[in-house]
Amino acid sequence: MLLNLDASLQAQSMLVTAPLLKTPGRPLHIISLPFSPIIGLNMSAHAEKRVAERITRSRGRVLLVMDEQQPDLVRMLRSKGIEVVGVSTGTAAIVSLQRSRPHLVVANPFATGLSVNELAKMLEQSDTGIPLVLAGTIPSTRENRMKALSEGAFDYFELPGESDLLVKRCEQLIALRQKIDRLRADADLDSLTGLANRRRFRVSLVREVERWRRYGVPCALLQLDIDHLKHINDHFGHPAGDHVIRQVAQTLSEVSRDNDTAARLGGEEFALLLASIDVEKAGAAAERLREVICRRPVEGVGHITVSIGVAGCPTSGTSERTLYAASDEALYVAKNGGRNRIAIAPPLQEKLPGVES
Numbered sequence: 001m002l003l004n005l006d007a008s009l010q011a012q013s014m015l016v017t018a019p020l021l022k023t024p025g026r027p028l029h030i031i032s033l034p035f036s037p038i039i040g041l042n043m044s045a046h047a048e049k050r051v052a053e054r055i056t057r058s059r060g061r062v063l064l065v066m067d068e069q070q071p072d073l074v075r076m077l078r079s080k081g082i083e084v085v086g087v088s089t090g091t092a093a094i095v096s097l098q099r100s101r102p103h104l105v106v107a108n109p110f111a112t113g114l115s116v117n118e119l120a121k122m123l124e125q126s127d128t129g130i131p132l133v134l135a136g137t138i139p140s141t142r143e144n145r146m147k148a149l150s151e152g153a154f155d156y157f158e159l160p161g162e163s164d165l166l167v168k169r170c171e172q173l174i175a176l177r178q179k180i181d182r183l184r185a186d187a188d189l190d191s192l193t194g195l196a197n198r199r200r201f202r203v204s205l206v207r208e209v210e211r212w213r214r215y216g217v218p219c220a221l222l223q224l225d226i227d228h229l230k231h232i233n234d235h236f237g238h239p240a241g242d243h244v245i246r247q248v249a250q251t252l253s254e255v256s257r258d259n260d261t262a263a264r265l266g267g268e269e270f271a272l273l274l275a276s277i278d279v280e281k282a283g284a285a286a287e288r289l290r291e292v293i294c295r296r297p298v299e300g301v302g303h304i305t306v307s308i309g310v311a312g313c314p315t316s317g318t319s320e321r322t323l324y325a326a327s328d329e330a331l332y333v334a335k336n337g338g339r340n341r342i343a344i345a346p347p348l349q350e351k352l353p354g355v356e357s
């Protein structure tokens, strides 16, 4: 947890009693407090955890759907650097799939409770389109292979005789799957800052609001806009303006937790979607974020400021559209109030009756 919310309990209580918090405005380029990160030790531990996770994620993951353990096959796959994330029977495969997020499924077509057709369809329809390969002890005749291909699998291999061929095919399909994952990740990134782009942000917003609808888990949306960037561009040049944008992005990325989404929505506008957090804590987090950004000088430019609009789900909106609109309105309030401040969207009850949530 990088935004030290606990340290800002005082600010939180202020937010509870004041739905529209405005902090005193400070003129541009004047504050020169030393940069005191909210990140400190936590930051490196967090970064280390992320690196470790990335390394684990970069290894191929295979889920085996078989009635029996397959020690020889598991050993062969491991010797190629492929992790076997589980061995489950047909009926348990769905749960294992969600939990282990494999790159590839290898299934015995005769495993208990398994319909190859259904499994293939389910894998294809999953978010990432996970390929399926069949393997078992019946002979790999032309007929059996043709049946596997017709049912949506990538081939059928006879065990144990064709284990080496199966492992080769696993390596090939995992490499392809990882390439698709990389391309997809790139397509979701903003090229100037490396943050999520608007497209990726929309997906996250839908996911978080859905989590509220299904499980009652709150979330909050911060919309952040750099103050007077036009002036900075005019005064210091466009590359300096780019540098400002990148530094704000860097701070956003440093303060986000794994389940948060930091995005550049376009130009000098950003969003930080905070998962599992109520609007009071989000307000305190926004205030700390504003402080961190304005204390951290940008090389060649000096101190910069940002304005932030905060809206909580369900407090200020319970759909993607209304939550976004509420944080947008709050940002407008912060700008109009003099910039270098945060504003929190008012609770829905305070709006006129009949206003859609």
Ligand code: GH3
Pocket: 192, 225, 226, 227, 228, 229, 230, 231, 233, 237, 238, 239, 240, 241, 242, 245, 266, 267, 268, 335, 339
């Ligand atoms: P405000 O405090 O009202 O937000 O003022 P502002 O100057 O930041 O906002 P305004 O909407 O008037 O202008 C946005 C500026 O942001 C102008 C535009 O050139 C600049 N901008 C947008 N995208 C980029 C970019 O990618 N790089 C740079 N350097 N500037 C950008």
Ligand code: MG
Pocket: 225, 267, 268, 269
């Ligand atoms: Mg703007």
Ligand code: MG
Pocket: 225, 226, 227, 228, 229, 268
């Ligand atoms: Mg701006």
